[in-house]
Amino acid sequence: MSAAPTWTIDGVRAALQAKKVSARELAGEFYARIERRNPELNAYLTLSPDRAYAQADRVDAAIARGDELPPLAGVPIAIKDVISTQGIRTTCASKILETYVPPYDATAVERLDRAGAVFLGKTNCDEFAMGGSNENSAYGPVRNPSDPDRVPGGSSGGSAAAVAAGLAVAALGTDTGGSIRQPGSFCGVPGLMPTYGRVSRYGLIAFASSLDKIGPLAGSVADATAVLSVIAGHDQNDSTSAPVPVPNYAVETDKPVQGLRIGVPEDYFGAGLDPEVKQKVLSGIALLERLGCRWVPLRMPHTDYAIATYYILATAEASSNLARYDGVRYGLRVPGATLTEMYRQTRERGFGPEVKCRIMLGTYALSAGYYEAYYLRAQSVRTLIARDFADAFQKVDAIITPTAPTPAFRLGEKTSDPLQMYLADIYTVTGSLAGVPGISVPCGKTKGGLPVGMQIFGSHFKEGCVLQLAQAFEQAGGSTI
Amino acid sequence: MKISREDVLRVAELAHLGLSAEEIETYRDKLDGILSYIDKLKELDITNVEPMAQVIYAPAAPAAAANHPELREDVVGPCDVSGPILSAAPDARKPFFRVPKVIDR
Numbered sequence: 001m002s003a004a005p006t007w008t009i010d011g012v013r014a015a016l017q018a019k020k021v022s023a024r025e026l027a028g029e030f031y032a033r034i035e036r037r038n039p040e041l042n043a044y045l046t047l048s049p050d051r052a053y054a055q056a057d058r059v060d061a062a063i064a065r066g067d068e069l070p071p072l073a074g075v076p077i078a079i080k081d082v083i084s085t086q087g088i089r090t091t092c093a094s095k096i097l098e099t100y101v102p103p104y105d106a107t108a109v110e111r112l113d114r115a116g117a118v119f120l121g122k123t124n125c126d127e128f129a130m131g132g133s134n135e136n137s138a139y140g141p142v143r144n145p146s147d148p149d150r151v152p153g154g155s156s157g158g159s160a161a162a163v164a165a166g167l168a169v170a171a172l173g174t175d176t177g178g179s180i181r182q183p184g185s186f187c188g189v190p191g192l193m194p195t196y197g198r199v200s201r202y203g204l205i206a207f208a209s210s211l212d213k214i215g216p217l218a219g220s221v222a223d224a225t226a227v228l229s230v231i232a233g234h235d236q237n238d239s240t241s242a243p244v245p246v247p248n249y250a251v252e253t254d255k256p257v258q259g260l261r262i263g264v265p266e267d268y269f270g271a272g273l274d275p276e277v278k279q280k281v282l283s284g285i286a287l288l289e290r291l292g293c294r295w296v297p298l299r300m301p302h303t304d305y306a307i308a309t310y311y312i313l314a315t316a317e318a319s320s321n322l323a324r325y326d327g328v329r330y331g332l333r334v335p336g337a338t339l340t341e342m343y344r345q346t347r348e349r350g351f352g353p354e355v356k357c358r359i360m361l362g363t364y365a366l367s368a369g370y371y372e373a374y375y376l377r378a379q380s381v382r383t384l385i386a387r388d389f390a391d392a393f394q395k396v397d398a399i400i401t402p403t404a405p406t407p408a409f410r411l412g413e414k415t416s417d418p419l420q421m422y423l424a425d426i427y428t429v430t431g432s433l434a435g436v437p438g439i440s441v442p443c444g445k446t447k448g449g450l451p452v453g454m455q456i457f458g459s460h461f462k463e464g465c466v467l468q469l470a471q472a473f474e475q476a477g478g479s480t481i
Numbered sequence: 482m483k484i485s486r487e488d489v490l491r492v493a494e495l496a497h498l499g500l501s502a503e504e505i506e507t508y509r510d511k512l513d514g515i516l517s518y519i520d521k522l523k524e525l526d527i528t529n530v531e532p533m534a535q536v537i538y539a540p541a542a543p544a545a546a547a548n549h550p551e552l553r554e555d556v557v558g559p560c561d562v563s564g565p566i567l568s569a570a571p572d573a574r575k576p577f578f579r580v581p582k583v584i585d586r
Contacts, residue, residue, distance in 0.1 A: 103565035196536040210536050242537055308519040319496060326497070328578050333571035339581050340497065348499030353507075356498055360508050361515060363496040364488070377522050379532030384525065386533060418511055419518055435536040460537060 007169050009075050009223045016063060016074050023056035023063075023074035027118050030076045034120065034167050042142050043152075043161040045081050047121035048088045052076070055118045062116075071230055073116035078168035080159050081122040082129050083214065084203035085109055088119070092205055093137040094127045096350030097331045106203020107238065108172060108214045108231040115230040120168055123158030127352045128322065129179055129207045131155050132424045135415055136354040143411075144187060146450055150408040153183030156217065160187040163217050170218035170227050174204060176211045177310050178404075178428025181440035184217055185403035185453025188442045188479070190224050190470060191217040193428075195461050196435035197242035199228075200235030208317035209240075211310075211432050221441065221471040225249045228463060244461050252464030257472040258292030260465070263396035267303040268427050274406045280452040281402045283481050284443040284473065288400070291472055296396050300388040303430055305381050307422055310429040312365050312378035318355075319362030325350060357418065382433050389434040393459040398469055401427050403440040403453035427455060437463045441470040442479035454478070484513045 007026075015021045021029075031049060038044050059074040079085060082092045084102035086109075091097045105113065113119070126136035134142040134157030142157040144150040145165040152161040156173030160183035163171050173180040175193035184191025192215045199214045206212060216227035229249045235241045264285060269278060289295055327333035327346035334349050336342035351359070365374040392399055404424055414421045431438040436457050443454035454473070458466040489509045493500050500508065567573040572580075 100569065103562065103569065240536070302525075305522060305525065308522050311515060312519060312522075323497075327571060328580055329566070330569045331571075336581060339583050342581055343497040344499040347497055351498075353504075356500075356504070357508060357511055359496050359498060360489070360492050361512055364484075364492045364512065364516075367492065367495060374519065376532055377527060379534065380527040380530040381522055381525060382533040383530050384527075417514075419514055422515075 006166060006219060008220060009072065009169060009226045012075050012169065013069065013073065016059070016069070019063070023059035023118060024053060026074055027052045027056045027076055027120070030120055030167065037165050037167055040143060040148060041145060041161050041165055042140050043123055043158040043165065043167060044078065044121045045091060045093065045124050045139055045158070046089045048085070048119050051088060052118045052120055055113065055116070059116050059118070070114065070116035071226060072112060075117050075169050076120050077112060077117045078120050078123045078159055078162045078171040079109060080125050080156050080171065080173050082125060082174055082205045082207070083109060083172055084205065085119065085122065088122060090122060090205070091139070092128045093125050093139055094350065094352065094355070095138045095332060096325050096346070100331050102203070104203065107200035107235045109203060111231050123156070123162055123171060125158055126155035127355050128205070128318070129155040129174055129176055130318070130354050130358055132178065132182055132421055133409070133414065134158065134183070135411065136352060138352050141411060144408050146188060147408065150410055150450070151186065153186030153404070153408060155179040155183075156191070157183045159217050160184055160189055160191065163187070163189045163219055170216055170223050172214055173217050175213050175215055175432065176208050176314060177432050178425040180215050180217060181428050181438060181453065181455060182404050182425065184440040186408035186451065188445070188451030189217055189219060190221050190439060190441050190474070191215070192224050192228060192439045192463070192467070193431070193437060194228060194232065194463055195242070195437045197240050198437070198461065198463065199231050200238040200241045202235055202237035206321040208314040209321065210317060211314055221253070221467060221474050224439070225253050225467050225471070242461070247464055249464055249467060253467045253471045255468050256292070257288070257469055260293045260398065260469065261296050261396040262288055262293045262469070263296045263298040263392050263399045265298040265300040265303065265392070265399060265401065267300050268401035272405050272423070272426070273402060276446045277402050277404070277406060277452050280444045280481060281400070281454050284454040284478055285400050287476055287478055287481060288469065288473060291476055293469070298392050298396065298399065300392060300430070302381065302384045302388050306385055306430040306433060307426055309378045309381045309385065310425070310433060311361065311422060312374050313382065315358045315362030316365050316375050317362070319359045319366060322355070322359055354418070385430055386434040389431070389436055389457070397458070397465055399457040401455045401457070403427060403455040407446050407450035407452060431457045436460055437466050439466050439470045441473055444479070444481040482509070482513050483516050484509050
């Protein structure tokens, strides 16, 4: 890795105010880094210098006038390519949207823009966010900055790799079954999945609407907190966004963790967990105990059913959401003699193999004769999984688990067996189904130098508690444990 | 096998997905493997368990949800977006999207 200085949000602000650098120069510095590293990492799919420099110039003008700066003034940010950005190509890493330019900004993007952020570009991901390794991108895989022969995780692999390699100060990712937390874990950066409804999904191109969430990846917990503070809150354009007041997360995060009860579910530490990962996470929990947290043993008996539940519900929702790609309104069109032939050929050519597989599975699960056996049953098991969490949060303030069963695996290692790939999400999908917030925070490295992530779940809308624990852990040296 | 070749073709037709002969076999294998795994959901007794139709419901978001700010007034506002939206279409003649002929007569 280069010896370039690591920028933080506070650091950017201080440097801009002291006039050590202008926002335009800073954006230029990041583009120079991207030019050096991106050919190898493939973290960015599209760069947006026109918009970035226009945003930077606005910040520089505000500084020249002596205006008070908005919270993310001049901060170079990357945006996952499933989130709509006005005037900037948004592909979902799919051929079917190769030339699509959204006419509007997602609400989260618009809020970042108003907060003074500078949009460097759009990051690579698994096609339509479907995958756990970034190998399902139609534009080639992202490589892990810690080891270019390994995957960065997925689906927000480009966002995680960009932050880890210093090609953005922070990034937006999306998480449906683990897609922020697992790449955060594999690349060694904090990644937060907020509560369902905490951040508006308006402008997030839908994969599974009852599970999709937008959240930050950043170089530190404080920076993830700063981004969440900007993007959180009710939005009238998303009827599932929650009318719940947004607390001052910076204040919440600075509270002492002494006395917090941390639940450790034994169901997350069984067969399939890499011994080195297990040892690191147990050391992480011991560190939290030394900070004054109380270890509470837990059982979450439906954990083992989460993957099966998730792959029914997520694919069912995807089969419906992706019906809109038919060659009529946007994206690719492959001509056909009839309307149906045009639909079929457009979708055959436009979608990659994993997306087709999931559309097929979801369509099957929703089709006549199978709906009750698969979809409705999975909806009931989702209730049982949510109850596991509700019961746990009667006894504890947070739940601590590994983020993923292994560190980053090699490119190509799991591509032949979809089930093995799905099982990499085994510890993250539970919280996705329950709709609770969760963070992956760096928790040391393996002997081979690969990052390990520790996951912290909180109760609905308790991002403050999750971030508070993550920050205390980080400040106590958790990332080098 | 739980999934027949005919099942694959039926589902592909429902989903408007064209599949090559090779893909038909690949998806048959993959779907079969995944559905066999998903059968583990049958181990659970779900009698009297409500299907989860909504992720966050009132009890999780108490006080503030009471006045339902998500239910806004139904007010007519300007929506002059047809230009940018049609310009993204593969084939459009304002104010329409053009598609192959649907009705023959």
